[in-house]
Amino acid sequence: MTNHLHKGDLPDDLDLGPMVAIDCETMGLIPGRDRLCVVQLSAGDGDAHLVQIAKGQSSAPNLERLLTDEDVLKLFHYGRFDIAAMYKTFGALAAPVYCTKIASRMVRTYTDRHGLRNLTQELLGVDISKQQQSSDWGAEELTDPQIAYAASDVLHLHKLRDKLNVMLEREGRTALAQSCFDFLPTRALLDLEGWPDTDIFAHM
Template sequence: MASPSAAIHLHDGDLPDGFDIGPVVAVDTEAMGLNPHRDRLCLVQLSAGDGEAHLVQIRPRSLGGRYDDCPNLKALLQDDSVTKLMHFARFDVALLQHALDITVAPVICTKIAARLVRTFTDRHGLAHLCRELLGVDLAKQQQTSDWGAETLTPEQLAYAASDVLHLHALWEKLEALLVRENRRDLAQACFDFLPARGRLDILGYEDPDIFSHRA
């Protein structure tokens, strides 16, 4: 759950004009499912790591929304002076690029970072990392709830906010480990590839994997 002191701001369809969240913004998404071709984008969560979360509800036109008509959100996600900090960025980048017809960059992924340096474990989920590295417990009960509902519940909003409120602190811990293990440059090369990886996923190149030697 989000911290009881966290401030959650819900925006309908787009960010307000003049919105400035700083040079590094934590980003997450909620969708109707895990297939970006089939399952629509429903919510985009943002945080500057300051205890506040900004949630943009993306509603289809059939529900009176604007769907991909969100110029302020698109501008932020495409701004090359703003780093987008995500966990399992491969999914979020692919979903955002497909739904909004943009390129999301530059990106940092805490899951990739964890896999590069925490090779003594196969547990790289956000909840596990927050518990292990930050001493923060994230509730996951709302993970599979209906994010396409016209009105989201307070529990859904709190859950969605929790997925971005701790990413800055988590990245600080993981980046220190990357530097310690001399893998920071390798991590950056992986991060830089994520927009292209998202496009490959949307085109269906998960299988066959074009990097595989398999005939």
């Protein structure tokens, strides 16, 4: 396993294949307020690519092309937040997408624990550390523990998708889950436009 750190964008010649796991680190949890600091990606091969985003940066052409490539499936865990954060920064809306948190909520109805660490523990037998989750991601230089933490958030999403897809198929919810994934980019836009906590489908 190798972690690659890039400044500003992905390398021009990097091909991450037809399915890429993506996660983001920001200065906080409000995408309209807190800036994007790091985007981490993995092709599912054990390697991770971390892109540091500078304060005020609004363009990353190679990353933007990947986000909007209709032939590349983007895997997220709680993609609603990451999609919004990247759209706010770059104006590139990620699609098509898959979210392991949504899949978990739809099929693991026997629990209310749908965090990434919960999923990796139960479905993969892997315990990932969340110790660096609240560290300063806007720092000019990332520490080795930060890099390792960021990488761990994308290294297992391909295998989690495989496990969750089996469960979705078993419970007859594959098509319904896909409809939710298809709506997810729009849900992220609603968050940015001012409807983060409103159920727009509610009667009242």
